[in-house]
Amino acid sequence: MSGQKDEAAEGPRFVDPELVALQGGRLQLKGGCCKSCGALSFPKGQVCTQCLSLEIDDKILSGEGELYSYSRVHMAPKGWDVPYTVGYVDLAEGIRIFAHIDESASPVQIGGRVWLGEGRVGTAPDGAILKSYLFATVAGGRT
Numbered sequence: 001m002s003g004q005k006d007e008a009a010e011g012p013r014f015v016d017p018e019l020v021a022l023q024g025g026r027l028q029l030k031g032g033c034c035k036s037c038g039a040l041s042f043p044k045g046q047v048c049t050q051c052l053s054l055e056i057d058d059k060i061l062s063g064e065g066e067l068y069s070y071s072r073v074h075m076a077p078k079g080w081d082v083p084y085t086v087g088y089v090d091l092a093e094g095i096r097i098f099a100h101i102d103e104s105a106s107p108v109q110i111g112g113r114v115w116l117g118e119g120r121v122g123t124a125p126d127g128a129i130l131k132s133y134l135f136a137t138v139a140g141g142r143t
Helices: 003-009
Strands: 020-023 025-036 058-062 062-075 084-093 096-102 113-121 129-143
Touching: 003 129, 062 096, 062 129, 096 113
Parallel strands: 096 129
Antiparallel strands: 020 025, 025 058, 062 084, 062 113, 084 096, 113 129
């Protein structure tokens, strides 16, 4: 029982830490790039979805994009904060990814600019705050 409290006392933790890297104090997404055809993926896959090559390099993806679509979720598994917003973001590199959307800076808008960040998404059974990468809306909306 004390182990659970010790974990929670360590502070917030990422839901899936393998998807992100912290470089120079900045959060970055860890994706993949096919050596054969150059196709990007997130998360990094073991096989290229375009040419089926098994040679996939690590690729740090940009933290900026445009919101393609979104939805507000009002029902979630126990421990998740609700309501929350999720959406598809088109990154500058041309890849579309799924992510939580933080609309605290400005209202969510399809076609609006978004930037990579991190935020709270729920609470673990041991009481620790769960965090994830997310994309925050940019005041001013469309570019």
